[in-house]
Each structure stands twice: as structure tokens, then as C-alpha cells.
Amino acid sequence: MKVNLHTHTHSCRHGSGNIADYMVWAEREKFDVLGFSEHVPLPGGLLGTTRIKMENLSCFWKEFDEAVGNYPQIKLLRAFEGEYIPELMNFQKELKEIWDLDYMISSNHYIWENGNKVQFPSQSDPAALKVIVEQSIKLIESGLGIFFAHPDLFFAYGCPWTPDSKAASRDIIEAAKAHRLPLEINAYGIRKQPITAADGKVRKRYPIPEFWELAAEIGGIEVVCSSDAHTPSALWRAVPEIIEWAEKLGFTVVNERLAKEILTR
């Protein structure tokens, strides 16, 4: 089965294409299951420039229902990409019920300090890494999502692979393993421009090979390979490569299993 569980549209305000535009590509690429997972709308317009507006949700899901009718051969799933924000975990779980979602994705895009967001570090900063580990573990324990998206995103702003960032990675991987939560290898980072990390290495923002090699070494980790498309033509771009890489590292790729679990609920 060809399954992508992580997809954004123009409604997230940093992507392009509506659901109908995506369906043209989904049909062309012979998808079996496609999950639309906009960044979860938050109260008071929090992080408002990067997510769907609360008042646009009815319209968005109407567009979704039209696609369900127009493409009966492709199973479409309703989702949100959730956000680790300490005060808003229950709010997000309630939204899942209100909008009758098939699933949510657990994501951590920022460090949160006293209600304010802080960008992930550009250095291997032990204090920042400590908070990232704490947040990641709380997110895993929250049970919000069916997988943890881009758990290595905290390397995206230049943090190099060091004993400290390796230890942080290990703690996150071990927590996911203990809670049997699949980790996502995210192809969006491959499609983005490379960066020069603090150690001078030019590399992809994510996925971070050392992170995934460590996860493979620890063992017992299941992975989801997602596009995290923000434009229709990227729906499957760079995903075959990461699936091949994941399998080479010895991971079980569970896209299909998760989709089947959702569809039989």
C-alpha cells in the first residue's frame, strides 16, 4: 500500500495547493491512503501565521468530503499535526473529538519557556537540549499522536552531533521505544536547502543520519516514512529514498500498518 500520513495544503498558510490539487497528484501517483494533517489551530491565534484558521475548518473539511466523493479508490484520512505546548495538550485532544479526526501526529517545533516559543538551538547547547528531551518525553507520554514526527528536528538550525546531542537523541529514542511510539523519518528536510551546522559540516536540516543510526543500534524502533508535503508535486518526493534507507538500516516501516489500524477502527 502507498500511504502518506503527513500532508499540508495552502490552508496552513506556508504551503500551496488545495485538497483538489493534491488529489490530482494522489491519483497520478496511485496512492492508496492519504492523510491530510494541517498544523492544529490553536486558541487565541497562537502560532497563527503557520496554521489553519479555526474559522476555515468547516470549509476545509467540506473540501475534504468532496475529495472523498470524487476519489473513492483513495482512502482519505482526517488528521491534525499536533504541537507540544504544555498548557494545550487537552485542548488538542478535544479538537480530535470535535472534528472527528482519524488520528493526530505528535510534533515538537519549538522550545516553550513560560508560554513563549524559542527556536531550536544553533549550537549543541546542553540547557536547550535538556528542555528538548523533557518536552519530547512529555509529548511521547501524552498519547496525542500515533507517531512522533521528525524527532530529530531539533538539529535543523545547526546543532551538531556531539556527545550531548547524541545523549539527548538517545533519551528521546529510548522514550519512544518504551512507549512503542513509531518515529517518523521526514522527507521534507531532504527537500529543503542544506545548512552549515555549527561544526562547519554542510548537511541536510533533517533527517540526521547519526540519529537514525543510533535508533537502529538501540533497536526495537518502528518508523513511519512521510513526505510532509507542503506542495502537491512534493507528495511523494524523496520518500522512496528514505524508505529504502530505513529498510537498509533494519527498521520496520509501518505506514501501511498504521493506515490499516485506522481504517479498521
Ligand SMILES: [Zn+2]
Ligand atoms: Zn512538522
Ligand SMILES: [Zn+2]
Ligand atoms: Zn508537517
